[in-house]
Amino acid sequence: MNIQRGVIGEAAGQATDQMGHPVRGGLRGARSGQADLLWLRLSQLAAITLAALALAGVLVVARAVLIPIVAAVIIGSVIGPFIEALARRGIPSPVAAVLIVIAMVAAFYGATTVLAGPLASWIERAPEIGEILRERFATLRPAVQRMLSFVEALESIGRATEPPVAVTISDSRMLESAIGMVTPALGALILFVGSLLFFLAGRIQIKRKVVQAIGPRAGRLTALKVFREIETRLGTYLVTATFINVGLGVATGLLTWSLGLPTPIMWAVLAAVLNYIPYVGPAAMTLVLAMVGIVSFPNLVEGLLPAALFVVITSIEGQFLTPLIVGRRVALNPFAVFLSMALWTWLWGPVGTFLSVPLLIAAMALVDALLAARRPQLPG
Numbered sequence: 246m247n248i249q250r251g252v253i254g255e256a257a258g259q260a261t262d263q264m265g266h267p268v269r270g271g272l273r274g275a276r277s278g279q280a281d282l283l284w285l286r287l288s289q290l291a292a293i294t295l296a297a298l299a300l301a302g303v304l305v306v307a308r309a310v311l312i313p314i315v316a317a318v319i320i321g322s323v324i325g326p327f328i329e330a331l332a333r334r335g336i337p338s339p340v341a342a343v344l345i346v347i348a349m350v351a352a353f354y355g356a357t358t359v360l361a362g363p364l365a366s367w368i369e370r371a372p373e374i375g376e377i378l379r380e381r382f383a384t385l386r387p388a389v390q391r392m393l394s395f396v397e398a399l400e401s402i403g404r405a406t407e408p409p410v411a412v413t414i415s416d417s418r419m420l421e422s423a424i425g426m427v428t429p430a431l432g433a434l435i436l437f438v439g440s441l442l443f444f445l446a447g448r449i450q451i452k453r454k455v456v457q458a459i460g461p462r463a464g465r466l467t468a469l470k471v472f473r474e475i476e477t478r479l480g481t482y483l484v485t486a487t488f489i490n491v492g493l494g495v496a497t498g499l500l501t502w503s504l505g506l507p508t509p510i511m512w513a514v515l516a517a518v519l520n521y522i523p524y525v526g527p528a529a530m531t532l533v534l535a536m537v538g539i540v541s542f543p544n545l546v547e548g549l550l551p552a553a554l555f556v557v558i559t560s561i562e563g564q565f566l567t568p569l570i571v572g573r574r575v576a577l578n579p580f581a582v583f584l585s586m587a588l589w590t591w592l593w594g595p596v597g598t599f600l601s602v603p604l605l606i607a608a609m610a611l612v613d614a615l616l617a618a619r620r621p622q623l624p625g
Contacts, residue, residue, distance in 0.1 A: 304592050312596050313433045317440035319603045323480045325448050342445035346438060356514065363508035377540050381548070467614065474610040482575045482606055489567055490517040496558050501534070504551050506541055516555070520562075522598050523582055527559040575606060 304311060324345060331341040367374075444451070456468045498513030506512065515533065519526035531552050539548035585605040589597035 301592065308593050308597075309429065309433065310436065312593055312600075313437035314440045315604075316596075316600060317437050317444055319479060319483075319600065319607075321441055321444040321448060322476045323483050324445060325476060326480065328445055328448065338449065339446040342442055345445065346442045349441075350438060360511055360514060363511040367508070374536075374540050378536070381539050381545055470617075471611055471614040474614050475607050478575055478606050478610045479603055483603065485570055486521065486567075489562065489570065490520040493517060493520050493559065493562055497530075497555060500554055500558065501551060504538075504554075506534075506537060506551060512537070520559075521602075523586070523602060525586070525598065527555075527563065530559075531556055577602070577605070581605060581609075 328338055328341050328345070332338050452472055456465050456472075459465050459468050494513040494517030497516035498509045501509040501512045512534065516530050519530045522529075534555050535549055535552035538551040539545060542548040542550075582602060582605060585601040586598055589601040589604060591597075593600070
């Protein structure tokens with residue numbers, strides 16, 4: 246009889262004791278436990294959200310310092326195995342690091358010297374280029390004016406009319422602005438070179454200290470796997486992408502030279518550098534070639550030919566060549582690449598766009614290594 250009462254009590258949703266008598270407050274206690282668990286989850290979610298916002302704030306505030314250091318660590322992780330190979334041949338790591346950094350600075354200085362002349366000539370032609378563009382797009386001017394007038398009319402609704410304010414820019418303010426732009430860039434370059442030099446010189450010691458700081462032996466093995474996986478994936482991606490981008494730059498240089506565009510070397514270098522930014526870089530280069538072609542050739546159709554041919558080249562590279570070569574080594578989800586670009590561009594600006602893909606690769610390698618370490622090993 247007691248057993249039947251217990252069964253009936255359980256069927257009715259009531260908690261019962263061993264004698265089958267209903268226990269009051271059972272459901273209330275269960276509901277209270279579920280509510281406590283829900284509040285615990287919500288508090289954890291709130292803590293994670295606040296931590297993410299605080300981290301984003303730190304990344305924005307300290308980006309002048311963090312950007313050169315992060316870039317140096319990424320490049321140093323790629324060059325690190327080469328430093329280890331030189332160390333095995335008897336060259337100390339500090340000496341090899343100094344030699345490699347000097348070679349990189351010399352290459353950067355040489356490229357800047359070669360490109361300074363063509364870039365200065367295009368800057369001097371800025372008023373002429375603006376006039377030519379206005380002439381080429383004269384037929385589109387009425388439509389653009391109507392569109393601008395419509396937008397201005399919408400913006401002026403409910404806004405009091407104010408007299409126009411005359412704006413004058415003095416040469417001294419322009420000089421101050423130029424100095425204000427050059428000084429942070431020079432400081433960032435010095436910080437990058439110094440960070441890269443010291444990271445390469447003490448990379449093995451840094452890795453050893455980090456691994457030794459982790460207590461359990463399994464954790465140390467996981468840390469070593471994470472370091473190795475990040476270096477392997479970053480090296481594979483950046484080295485392969487560099488060869489592909491150099492090939493694209495050479496193709497762009499030959500294209501612009503054969504079509505008669507001025508300064509083809511500058512367009513080759515620009516195409517190779519911008520191609521490190523997925524999607525956005527080739528689009529920006531297409532726009533640049535379109536503007537240069539319109540300025541350099543007498544009619545609009547002929548002026549758009551360099552940009553059209555570049556679209557063909559970069560489509561072959563982006564749709565067939567890069568997935569065939571890079572996709573076998575480093576699998577990247579296009580949506581994840583887009584989100585990484587949006588995030589790091591929002592946090593660090595254009596430099597963050599360049600660093601978005603390497604940072605995504607490093608994060609994916611870290612997550613994969615941690616998941617592999619926690620995944621249970623099935624027998625057989």
